[in-house]
Amino acid sequence: MTNSIHDMGGMHGFGPVEVEPNEPAFHAPWEGRVFAMQRAMGFTRLWTIDGDRASIETLPPVAYLAASYYERWFLGLEKQVVAHGLVGEDEIAAGRSLRPGRRLNRKLTAADVPGTMTRGNFARPAPGPARFKAGDQVRTANINPVTHTRLPRYARGKTGTVEAVRGCHVFPDSAAIGAGDNPQFLYTVVFSARELWGEAADPSVSVSIEAFEPYLAPA
Amino acid sequence: MTNSIHDMGGMHGFGPVEVEPNEPAFHAPWEGRVFAMQRAMGFTRLWTIDGDRASIETLPPVAYLAASYYERWFLGLEKQVVAHGLVGEDEIAAGRSLRPGRRLNRKLTAADVPGTMTRGNFARPAPGPARFKAGDQVRTANINPVTHTRLPRYARGKTGTVEAVRGCHVFPDSAAIGAGDNPQFLYTVVFSARELWGEAADPSVSVSIEAFEPYLAPA
């Protein structure tokens, strides 16, 4: 959901950043298995990366905060396979399958894995010309949908400058709810920290977001 | 802190409101003891109500969310008595006092209790005239201090109407950090839900906050 705890840019109270020297890729084998299952199930294309994000964002906030990163992924994946009818709640409770699986159109094999190391392409043909160009002043929308969005709270209702047009991309707000790619132009929009955080902010700091066209209006 | 998890107006994801029929004042005796200790220590005037709030707001967010209301009060009170040098960390760890207490100027006795049932008076003489009057259009500041404030995030940088002048009151942003009463005029400021949440919001809804003068500028 849009205004849930995952949207934490600008929050206070989480303490210092703690860096672990010589950190391994995974801190326990189960983390690797969660990572791998998540990618393997993503390969089925039964849902989108934004569907996965939405699944994690709709965890209860205290569970979200208390969970480690791969615990969150696990909880999100468990929700996804149940929500999409691939696994029954009873099977989760039993810890084993109780009936045959659905037939999938795509299933990841070991041979497919090297190909999955390239990031997916989210660019889509543009339905028309871009509304904005580099240098344009824009104002972000004040939206608070109960469904997934990628416009963070701290950057809503703010005035910034388009720095670059990144082409036309899958629109996460649509893809997350199964409403298709609904391609939209994507822009890098830069805000001064003072615009975002007020006059006391450091004048030498600026922050950019990657903003989809529906998030923007001429300033 | 200003932008910590306590500032939850407008957040999604916490689920439905659950009402308990015939709810008792306290769900366990310890809740009553926490309530009573908090009020008794407040009577000492070693700190302010906003100092208490700040103590709770600076709990780690996951602790804040996971704790029940009186658990939060307890954790906040424990922090306060330690922070003000009344109790040592070692005494908290030992679960008993290890040295005599400091002398207090005010200590609540059983005889004082009936008098404490009247809410404290936060009105203070006005240092000058009020800047705004009922009917004025105002814009709230975009502030993000790391110390306590009572201007919620959802109502920052928004335009509203002064509905009433509530007199001159102790300014929580100052009182919480031991900077004195610093009295400021207090206003009821009303915003349309559309101003706060965007064009999709219900046009029949409005929301007011109680806003101190430093939070406001002419619109």
Place this chain on the structure above:
Amino acid sequence: MAADNHNPHDHAHGSVHGSELSEMQLRVRALETILTEKGYVEPAALDRIVENAETKIGPHIGARIVARAWVDPAFKRRLLADASEAVNSLGYVSPVGSHLIAVENTPKAHHMVVCTLCSCYPWEVLGLPPVWYKSAPYRSRAVIDPKGVLAEFGVTLPPDTEIRIWDSTAETRFLVLPMRPAGTEGWNEEQLAGLVTRDSMVGTGLAKSPAEAPIEVAR
């Protein structure tokens, strides 16, 4: 215990069950011991505070005020003009301090009170706040989804009713004066007070109809 804290993955805190209760019991008892041994609090005073909270204050106070306003137009005018003065003039309730504000529900406008930042509540006239009032679901949603919250309380208002949310961000406190139910012509104050629920004075409910009234009140 806060209704918002419960989910299958949350087994720390947020609960009055089993070992968690014991842990809080022990910690609270230890702090009371320390504060007492150090001479900061007097257990008899704490007992008295708990007793007052459990037996003296409660929504029956607000209900009497509301009932009086329903039968006495002059008192109602005073209440809406200066609730502290009006309530203190009654003499039969504890002094309520100087910051009480009464707001009147009408067929055109429905008022509802929240404290998004903590749990401010007019306890002088309503007693200690219920858990739902202090819970994250209520605090987060009252300002962004008031109709959804009202629906969960079983309250559906005519679509053209203006809804006004009061966020208690300062030391002002709000008492909602609910509408007098139809069919109560000729009822006396005591009978009418039996129709005035806590929720109706917070704005999450309406006063009871005669049909819903307690048996000893209804005719």
Place this chain on the structure above:
Amino acid sequence: MAADNHNPHDHAHGSVHGSELSEMQLRVRALETILTEKGYVEPAALDRIVENAETKIGPHIGARIVARAWVDPAFKRRLLADASEAVNSLGYVSPVGSHLIAVENTPKAHHMVVCTLCSCYPWEVLGLPPVWYKSAPYRSRAVIDPKGVLAEFGVTLPPDTEIRIWDSTAETRFLVLPMRPAGTEGWNEEQLAGLVTRDSMVGTGLAKSPAEAPIEVAR
């Protein structure tokens, strides 16, 4: 395990210790069993994904790209113009997809990358993100207190340096091209790559100086 989850009052989740680990191990194993039995995933494919994540990707890839940019001005221009195209032209790294963007640190401007909404990270060139990058402290503070975050990483920049934060809110991914350290004239690409740390490519660090270089690289 996330560094943000630890406090004395948090003993659910967020941890790889003891019984918590066992619980997650069991739940993850059960889900893998279910998905395998139902024919949705192939354990050999999962093995391969884990192996790839642990052995194939990592900051060594980004370090080679940065070193090449330091020694080859034409490549650097291509990298800054279209990082995906430039990196894929090298041939010796996995294809990086089409949304990689390189941003150059200079004496006047320092870039730092975050994903406030989840944990988007250019894993094709940097490997899996470290825990701190995915943690609440980093995600919350990078956009509001970047200098505070940099200080915790031991990075102090000249006061007139412009700081630019990139919030990865879409599928574009950002690679910071750190400044080439002084005293590295005549070093070859492999030697230079030894100076390029993961953090320097996220913007939370600088490239190592020759004095800090690994022994096998320094002369």
